[in-house]
């Protein structure tokens with residue numbers, strides 16, 4: 006039994022002060038990650054600062070067309086927001102394909118971005134794990150690694166980033182707004198997620214007590230034709246083995262623009278920039294899609310248990326891009 010105290014913050018400033026001023030404190034939003042990790046003994050927090058009373062639940066359109074999603078907006082509410090479904094269908098689909106309806110009703114967008122990895126060695130609380138306890142080793146490299154990453158891995162850690170919606174947010178270059186003791190800042194989402202390198206315990210650049218306040222989706226001409234596909238061991242309530250967010254525009258038979266990202270295969274939500282580079286200006290054909298997918302996966306580093314993900318991710322990329330292309334033609 007770990008003793009744990011609880012405080013409820015009424016405004017952003019007091020939430021930040023309560024957590025930043027005390028290394029043993031942490032934010033509590035929906036609790037669907039945080040409470041599990043405390044119960045498992047993976048994270049140790051002396052005081053939970055409940056942020057659910059903060060006015061950060063809105064999903065609104067700004068004057069320049071940006072959609073601003075409050076950090077405490079619930080996954081289910083965001084997924085059903087008409088303007089988001091219409092302008093960024095892949096973001097809505099990624100949310101609806103995550104977790105379960107009950108969890109989505111509890112889980113916040115800020116909490117989703119900060120969720121921890123699902124690696125069983127990390128979560129068992131005892132196995133050597135560089136992410137949970139630096140410099141103890143990585144049990145997954147030679148152990149059970151079927152669900153682990155093949156892109157962005159390091160000697161220190163091969164855990165997959167588990168979020169679905171982060172994959173779609175990475176595809177559309179979302180911005181993460183934060184407030185901390187040093188003031189406000191805006192972090193491009195691709196920079197929000199760090200590769201494990203030699204320091205897998207650091208997953209994002211937030212300082213202790215820095216609060217995510219909102220996520221911005223800026224207008225994207227591609228996004229209305231976007232889609233999110235998720236491939237997993239069962240049809241619901243399961244994390245992705247591979248997922249893809251794709252959006253592609255064709256002009257005069259050539260790929261005019263494209264954005265694509267992969268989930269389930271990267272140590273961070275994986276923007277498929279190599280594939281995008283191959284596709285821009287190429288003929289809008291199956292051959293180009295296959296070349297792009299092969300280029301993206303050419304840098305994969307599979308292990309014994311997850312080698313199947315290389316071919317699976319290639320097929321997912323081709324299928325996602327083809328469906329987006331065909332949807333546009335229809």
Ligand SMILES: Cc1cc2nc3c(=O)[nH]c(=O)nc-3n(C[C@H](O)[C@H](O)[C@H](O)COP(=O)(O)OP(=O)(O)OC[C@H]3O[C@@H](n4cnc5c(N)ncnc54)[C@H](O)[C@@H]3O)c2cc1C
Nearest residue numbers: 034035036037038039103104113115116117119168169217
């Ligand atoms: C059984 C199960 C299945 C799941 N399946 C999926 C899935 O398929 N796809 C998927 O994407 N996710 C899945 N999830 C993860 C789920 O989406 C996350 O647990 C949830 O989004 C976390 O949000 P929360 O509000 O509950 O966060 P909390 O648990 O309250 O917090 C999580 C972390 O984020 C920090 N935090 C929360 N809000 C902020 C903020 N505003 N600023 C800074 N830090 C903050 C907390 O301090 C904590 O460290 C699943 C979870 C479970 C339990």
Ligand code: SF4
Nearest residue numbers: 124134143162163164
């Ligand atoms: S893959 Fe990462 S999280 Fe899993 S055991 Fe290795 S270091 Fe820990």
